Amino acid sequence: MNKKLTRRHFLGGSLALAGATVISGCEVPTKFRPVTEQNVQAALAYYPPARTGLRGDHDGSQSRAHSIALGGKNYTLPTETREHYDLVVVGAGISGLVAAYYYQKAKPQAKILIVDNHEDFGGHAVRNEFTVNGRTLITYGGSENIDSPKHGFSLVASQFLRDIGIDYTKFERYFDTKLYTEKWHLQRGIYFNQATFGQTAFVKGKLEVGSQDAAAIIAQFPLSNSEKQLLTQIYSHKAPNYLKNKSRRQRSEYVENTSYYDFLKDTVHLSEGSLKFLQNISSDYWGHDIRAISVQEAFENGYPAVQNLDLSKEDEDKEPYIYHFPDGNASVARLLVRKLIPSVAAGNTMEDVVTAKFDYAKLDLPENNVRIRLNTTALLLENQADGSIATVCAGKDSDDLYRIQAAQCIYAGHATLAARIVHGMPEKQKSAMLSNVKIPMVYAKVALKNARAFQKLGAYHIYAPDQTYCEMMLDYSVNIGDYRAPQTPDEPIVLHMIGIATALEGKTAREKYKNGRRALASKNLDVLKAEVMTQLRPIFALVNENIDDVMADITLNRWAHGYSYEQVGLFDSDESVAENTSTMRRRVGNIFMANSDVAWMPYLQNAVDEGHRAAMEAVKLS
The missing domain is CATH 3.90.660 (Polyamine Oxidase; Chain A, domain 2)
Structure with a gap:
């Protein structure tokens, strides 16, 4: 996240202005870092996308938040207020950027500060x-x-x-x-490792339920003949109806409340080797293995052995998986940042943003109506008697805690952290936040x-x-x-x-x-x-x-905290989802809740919808 100082701190000449604002866009609070030519040049060269090694939740990015969530540390408000804004946004992910974008559209002269604990904007879209x-x-x-x-x-x-x-x-x-x-004439393949399957093997082919190639692909697996025979059967159109002796009601209850793993193990009687093969077919999409997937979810996703259980699913309009920038949704974040701070990069199209050179030194300039401060963690949010919001912030590598005052705040960070740093949040809402x-x-x-x-x-x-x-x-x-x-x-x-x-x-x-x-x-x-x-x-x-x-x-x-929690059929009812998400969205005084977390949905459209909603709520009450 970025850190920002009030304009009065920048009246000491052009070099001081350049050095202070550039460094503030990096990793150290400006007030305590000497303005030297070396520091200025280092800050000008700050460009997180080109960093390799450990990124995402990199070392140090979560230490402040963990001091609260894991260490139980309590932070208090410094007496002196260092900066004043119309709006502070906590979280420079897509939802936070969207919230700032819509707030600025409604209030073009508003002074907005966006803070984020990571080294880059975009949140998970890096x-x-x-x-x-x-x-x-x-x-x-x-x-x-x-x-x-x-x-x-x-x-x-x-x-x-x-x-x-x-x-x-x-x-x-x-x-x-x-x-x-x-x-290139390539296809999909499956790699079997020796530690699990007893030998190393690589098998080419896309294994799908009902595929004419399924039997030939499975024949090459490092499994016994009986194991391969049963796998071939459950991948075919002629897979048995394993629930044929259950009534419709019994079948419905079974598929909703039984894990796909237990079904394969106890009803289909797959071997350990076959279960290991299927173990991770859900991992990339769902974020967990087949032990946390229901039989109904397995059916809806086209997994084997469930195709003939006489189940039904809603028709859906499937779209191709092609709406993808080279850097994924990072380009969406870059387009937003360029809208909020036009001087940060040249260009004005979805095409030129991909190779546009972003100047991170421009993110936290005092003359900007919108400022983005990286490597900065919000540690406390508190409604004041006059209706304003006090925020305690700290840089990643500094012991300096400073206070920011804003008329309003939009929280677009991790929901679980909100439960710990938003003072005055009702216990029911805290519990809902912690569910994500x-x-x-x-x-x-x-x-x-x-x-x-x-x-x-x-x-x-x-x-x-x-x-x-x-x-x-x-x-x-x-x-x-x-x-x-x-x-x-x-x-x-x-x-x-x-x-x-x-x-x-x-x-x-x-x-x-x-x-x-x-x-x-x-x-x-x-x-x-x-x-x-x-x-x-x-x-x-x-x-x-x-x-x-x-x-x-x-x-x-x-x-460590990746995609937002999404409803898991085995453990979450539709009623619990509706109750939790509606509770999570409630404002706390002049603090408004955004981020896809409060929708329990990890998709771009949810981040946008929640950011827009929070911004409009704030504008209405401003």
Whole structure:
């Protein structure tokens, strides 16, 4: 997040102005950092997307929040107020940026400060860049696509895309859906590791229920003949109706309240090896393995063994997975920031924002009506007697706590932190906020000098059951504006690896997320990198390639608190969802709640809707 000072602190000349504001956009409170030419140059060079190593919830970004949530520390208001604003927004993710955008549209002269504890804006929509052999590779480190804009967006969210210049239909040209399959002649594959399956094996083919190739693909699995025979049966159109002896009511109750894992184990009688193979087919989409998936959810997602249970599901308008910038939804955040602070980057289109050079030194200038302050954590939000909001902030590496006063506040950070720092929040609302336990995950981005190993494997996408990274794939091929994705296997390319850190142990999805988060928190950069290399080495060795020679760089986007909690059928009723979310959205005095957390939905459209709602509530009461 950024930190900002009042204008009176900047009346000491141009060098002082440049040094103070630039450094404030980085990592240290300006008032206590000497303004030297060296510091000014370091701040001017501050550009988080190009940083590799550990990103996302990087070391230090959560220490302040954890001192409250885990350490039980209480912060009090400093007596002196350092800065005054019309609006303070806590959280520079998409919802926070959207809230600031709509508030500014309604009140163009309003002074707005947005603070965030991370090194970059965008929240979970973070941008990663690599330079390999002189070529820049742009990729995403979190939130990746505009999901179902034709049928899944509200009128507000649809208009929002138009307002910031996004025409999603253009991705029909920009997203190359044929590069890997028709031009490189690659397909999907499955990698079986020796530790789980007794031998290393790689099987090409896309295994789907009802596919004519299912039997041939399964025949190559490192399982016994009887195991392969049963797997083949449950993937076929002729899979049995395992619930045929149950009444309609019994069947309905069973599929809603029985985990898919228990169904496969106890009713279908799959072996341990077969269960391990299927264990992670839900992990990337749901954020947890099949132990937390209901039989009904398995049916709705087209998983095997449930296709003939005489179940029904709602018809849905499926849309192609192509609405994707090279850096995912980071470009949405960049478009917003450029709207809020026009001097931060040149250009005005969805095409030119992809390669526009953003000047982070411009984020926190006192002459801006909107300022974004990174590496700054809000530690306390409190309604004052005069109706204003007092906020206590601190920089990542500083012991300095300072007070900001604002007429209003929009909270767009983690819901669970709001329960701890928003003074005066009712206990029922605190409990609702604490219900949003986020999914722990790591998006590992491996910059490769070339993709020849995948060309030899004959695959661009690999499912890896019972491994740290359950899926890996060559990055989406998106050509937009001046940016061109790799076109041949000889060019540098990014490998995207999905590590869902949710634990297998836990009675509920929330317990699984918490247990996984604890394990993830114990891993430093070296451990995380070693896990990637350990998984990739045997895969590359299958085709006589050495990952250590091919890898150019790596970024590990660690998200201890990743995607928002979403309703899990086995544990959450529709009534509990409605009750929790409506409670979470309630304002606390002049503090208004945004973020997709309060919708229990981790999608772009929800972040937009909640940011817009909170802004309009604030404007109405301003």
